Amino acid sequence: MGIINQVREKQPLVLNLANTVTQQRVADVISYVGGSPLMTTASNELAELMQIASALVINIGTLNDELLPLYIEAGKLANQLNKPVILDPVAVTLPYRGEIVTALLKEIKVNIIRGNAAEIAWFANQTVAGKGIDALDNQINEAIVLDAAQKTGAIIVQSGPTDLIADGQQVIKITAHSDLFKINVGTGDMLSALIGTFSAVSADYFAAAVEATELFANSGVKAAQIVEQKPANFINALLDCLYEAN
Numbered sequence: 001m002g003i004i005n006q007v008r009e010k011q012p013l014v015l016n017l018a019n020t021v022t023q024q025r026v027a028d029v030i031s032y033v034g035g036s037p038l039m040t041t042a043s044n045e046l047a048e049l050m051q052i053a054s055a056l057v058i059n060i061g062t063l064n065d066e067l068l069p070l071y072i073e074a075g076k077l078a079n080q081l082n083k084p085v086i087l088d089p090v091a092v093t094l095p096y097r098g099e100i101v102t103a104l105l106k107e108i109k110v111n112i113i114r115g116n117a118a119e120i121a122w123f124a125n126q127t128v129a130g131k132g133i134d135a136l137d138n139q140i141n142e143a144i145v146l147d148a149a150q151k152t153g154a155i156i157v158q159s160g161p162t163d164l165i166a167d168g169q170q171v172i173k174i175t176a177h178s179d180l181f182k183i184n185v186g187t188g189d190m191l192s193a194l195i196g197t198f199s200a201v202s203a204d205y206f207a208a209a210v211e212a213t214e215l216f217a218n219s220g221v222k223a224a225q226i227v228e229q230k231p232a233n234f235i236n237a238l239l240d241c242l243y244e245a246n
């Protein structure tokens with residue numbers, strides 16, 4: 001049985017420390033594949049929520065000083081309960097964000113990191129051109145992705161025209177893509193949430209990352225055919241394709 005079927009059967013609750021820009025799209029992705037999204041920013045309820053959640057997705061897109069303790073507290077709870085932690089390190093190449101992520105990784109174990117080429121290179125102490133939330137150079141450099149996996153101990157998903165998924169030993173490439181992904185802000189955040197949802201029901205986090213990334217790419221290809229290059233319609237078609245996936 002594919003992991004998508006397990007998601008539909010188990011309807012896992014996926015807890016999100018989301019950014020405030022794209023959280024509706026993130027909630028939609030989780031719900032359309034059969035999961036149950038929940039967003040919080042309240043420290044007081046984290047212990048209760050991590051008990052019922054099956055995965056934690058931390059997206060630092062709109063971080064602030066108060067959020068670092070929340071990320072750490074939620075991450076520690078997830079680690080203690082053996083639930084997967086997915087990190088979306090939005091614009092981590094910027095100094096303040098880099099400081100926050102460095103501090104976070106000292107305190108918690110992150111199981112999967114999903115970012116663009118510029119963000120992933122940061123974890124390998126390398127520089128790949130980027131501006132804010134966007135990568136400007138979609139390098140397909142397997143050595144960087146492997147190094148990022150080894151340095152962090154996390155599974156790495158580098159998104160771009162070709163997606164790369166790596167643990168410390170192997171790299172898998174996914175080449176199916178649509179250029180309508182790129183214009184739509186938050187498709188990376190959606191992918192991180194989809195990976196979180198798949199890892200919520202699969203003990204094999206590498207398989208979860210691969211299957212979720214493949215499904216997202218293939219759904220994008222189908223959606224692009226349906227909407228004939230209309231980028232706003234693309235998101236709706238993408239969600240419809242995720243809803244229909246099996």
Ligand SMILES: Nc1ncnc2c1ncn2[C@@H]1O[C@H](COP(=O)(O)OP(=O)(O)OP(=O)(O)O)[C@@H](O)[C@H]1O
Nearest residue numbers: 116133159160161177178179181185186187188189
């Ligand atoms: N140039 C491109 N052509 C086709 N697909 C792309 C391209 N760039 C990214 N993608 C796809 O778009 C999705 C989002 O990846 P991207 O690398 O843009 O994430 P991101 O920069 O974190 O995005 P965001 O910050 O908007 O959420 C992924 O499914 C990725 O495979």
Ligand SMILES: Cc1ncsc1CCO
Nearest residue numbers: 019021061062090133186
């Ligand atoms: C545009 C933007 N700014 C902070 S987060 C975000 C959404 C992409 O991650």
Ligand SMILES: [Mg+2]
Nearest residue numbers: 090133188189
């Ligand atoms: Mg991003």
